[in-house]
Amino acid sequence: MPEFKHATLPSGLRIVAETDPRSYSMSLGYFVRAGSRNELDPQSGLSHFLEHMMFKGTARRSAEDVNRELDELGGQSNAYTTEEQTVYYATVLPKFQDRIVDLLTDMMTPTLDEQEFETERQVILEEIAKYEDQPPFGAFERAMEIHFSPRGLGRRVLGTSESIEAMTADRMRDYFHTRYRPENIVLAASGNVDFDGLVAMVQTATEGWSGRRAAESLVPDDPDQLPAGIELGNRLAIADAMQAYSIEIGNGPSSEGDERYAGRLLATILGDEGGSRFFWDLIDTGRAEVATCWPQEFSDCGAWFTYLVCSPGDLESNRRFLHDLVANVVRNGVTEEELQQTINKMTAGYIMQSERPSSRLFGLGNRYLMYGQYLSLDQTLEKIRAVDQAAISAVAKRYLAAEPTEIRAQMTSP
Known part of the structure; x- marks a missing residue:
C-alpha cells in the first residue's frame, strides 16, 4: 500500500x-x-x-x-x-x-x-x-x-x-x-x-x-487605475468568427472544504461533456456544439463557469434553454439514480488515475503547498461517496441561484 x-x-x-x-x-x-x-x-x-x-x-x-x-x-x-x-x-x-x-x-x-x-x-x-x-x-x-x-x-x-x-x-x-x-x-x-x-x-x-533576498520594493497597485492593456467590457468582437461564444462566471466552492466534492459531482451531472443534462438537451439534439460547466477551485474561494458555443442565431434561445436547466437543478436538485451513477463514474476515474504516480503527484503537491495537508486516495473516495442529494442541492442553491456575469464573443458586425 x-x-x-x-x-x-x-x-x-x-x-x-x-x-x-x-x-x-x-x-x-x-x-x-x-x-x-x-x-x-x-x-x-x-x-x-x-x-x-x-x-x-x-x-x-x-x-x-x-x-x-x-x-x-x-x-x-x-x-x-x-x-x-x-x-x-x-x-x-x-x-x-x-x-x-x-x-x-x-x-x-x-x-x-x-x-x-x-x-x-x-x-x-x-x-x-x-x-x-x-x-x-x-x-x-x-x-x-x-x-x-x-x-x-x-x-x-x-x-x-x-x-x-x-x-x-x-x-x-x-x-x-x-x-x-x-x-x-x-x-x-x-x-x-x-x-x-x-x-x-x-x-x-x-x-x-x-x-535569497529581493532588492526591489514596489509600491502597491493603484485600485483606481486599470493595468496597462486591460479592458473590462463584457462583449468581445472577433473578426471572421463563424460561431458565438458565451462564458458565464459566478462564485463556486474553494479547494479547501468538502463542499468541493458536491460541486464537482454537480458539474458532472449538469454539464459533463458526455451523458450530462446539458449534453442530452443541447449537444445531442444539435442545438449547440459545446455546452458545459465546471467549478474552478482556488485556495480561498472559487468560480463556476458555464460555456456555450453555437450558431450566433441560436445563442439567445440556447442561453434561455441552458438557464432553464440550471434553474431546474436549483429548484428540484438531482435524482438519487444520477447521483449514484456520477459517484461511480468519478470514483472509477480517481482509482484509474491513481495507478500513475504522475497523477498522484499533482494532488499531493498542490494540497501540501496550499494547506500543509495530505489526503490519501481512500480518504478522497470516502468524501466523494459521502455526498448525498442534500449536499448537491445546497451547492446548487448557494452557487447557481445567483445571476452570473456573461462574457460574449462573436463576429463583428460588417
Missing part, C-alpha cells in the same frame, strides 16, 4: 512523498507558491515568464544541457503556471531518481541570463498573440478580470503584451528571490521513491536557498 512520508528541512523547504515500491516509475515535482495572484502590476506575467527561464541554464548547465539531460532520462517532464503556483515536474524510472533530483534542483537556481531573457520575451509575446487569435481564450480571461478584478485571481497568467514588453531581467531576478524562497516551496514525490535518499540529497543541494 502507498505510504505517506514528509520532512521539513531547516530552511523551511517541505518534502512530501507517497511512496509505493510496487510502482514501475517515480514522479517528482517542485511546487512553488508563485502565481499571477502574487504579482503587482509591474510584475504582471512574471510567474509564467520565470517558468520559461528556469529551463534556460544554471551555473552548472547550459540550456542545451538541461534539455538534453531531460531527454536522456527518457521520461516525461514539463512545467506550468497558474493563478496560485508554478510547478516543475518529471516522471522517470526509479533508477534515475538521483539524476532527476539533481537536475530539477539545479534548475531551481537559474542564471536568468540577460540574452536568454530577451529571447524568451519574444517567445512569450508570440504566445500571447497566439491565444488572442483563439476566440474563447480572451473571453475566459475577461470573465476572470471582471469577476475577481484584473488583479489578484483575475490577473492574467501570461500578463499582457504591455507588461511583458516593459519587463526587465532585474525585476525578474527580484521576483525570483522573493517567491522562490524555501518556505514557499514544496518538493513532492510519488511512486517508487527512496525517500530517505531524496531528503538527504535535497538538503545538501538547497543549503543556499535561504539566502
Whole structure:
C-alpha cells in the first residue's frame, strides 16, 4: 500500500512523498507558491515568464544541457503556471531518481541570463498573440478580470503584451528571490521513491536557498487605475468568427472544504461533456456544439463557469434553454439514480488515475503547498461517496441561484 512520508528541512523547504515500491516509475515535482495572484502590476506575467527561464541554464548547465539531460532520462517532464503556483515536474524510472533530483534542483537556481531573457520575451509575446487569435481564450480571461478584478485571481497568467514588453531581467531576478524562497516551496514525490535518499540529497543541494533576498520594493497597485492593456467590457468582437461564444462566471466552492466534492459531482451531472443534462438537451439534439460547466477551485474561494458555443442565431434561445436547466437543478436538485451513477463514474476515474504516480503527484503537491495537508486516495473516495442529494442541492442553491456575469464573443458586425 502507498505510504505517506514528509520532512521539513531547516530552511523551511517541505518534502512530501507517497511512496509505493510496487510502482514501475517515480514522479517528482517542485511546487512553488508563485502565481499571477502574487504579482503587482509591474510584475504582471512574471510567474509564467520565470517558468520559461528556469529551463534556460544554471551555473552548472547550459540550456542545451538541461534539455538534453531531460531527454536522456527518457521520461516525461514539463512545467506550468497558474493563478496560485508554478510547478516543475518529471516522471522517470526509479533508477534515475538521483539524476532527476539533481537536475530539477539545479534548475531551481537559474542564471536568468540577460540574452536568454530577451529571447524568451519574444517567445512569450508570440504566445500571447497566439491565444488572442483563439476566440474563447480572451473571453475566459475577461470573465476572470471582471469577476475577481484584473488583479489578484483575475490577473492574467501570461500578463499582457504591455507588461511583458516593459519587463526587465532585474525585476525578474527580484521576483525570483522573493517567491522562490524555501518556505514557499514544496518538493513532492510519488511512486517508487527512496525517500530517505531524496531528503538527504535535497538538503545538501538547497543549503543556499535561504539566502535569497529581493532588492526591489514596489509600491502597491493603484485600485483606481486599470493595468496597462486591460479592458473590462463584457462583449468581445472577433473578426471572421463563424460561431458565438458565451462564458458565464459566478462564485463556486474553494479547494479547501468538502463542499468541493458536491460541486464537482454537480458539474458532472449538469454539464459533463458526455451523458450530462446539458449534453442530452443541447449537444445531442444539435442545438449547440459545446455546452458545459465546471467549478474552478482556488485556495480561498472559487468560480463556476458555464460555456456555450453555437450558431450566433441560436445563442439567445440556447442561453434561455441552458438557464432553464440550471434553474431546474436549483429548484428540484438531482435524482438519487444520477447521483449514484456520477459517484461511480468519478470514483472509477480517481482509482484509474491513481495507478500513475504522475497523477498522484499533482494532488499531493498542490494540497501540501496550499494547506500543509495530505489526503490519501481512500480518504478522497470516502468524501466523494459521502455526498448525498442534500449536499448537491445546497451547492446548487448557494452557487447557481445567483445571476452570473456573461462574457460574449462573436463576429463583428460588417
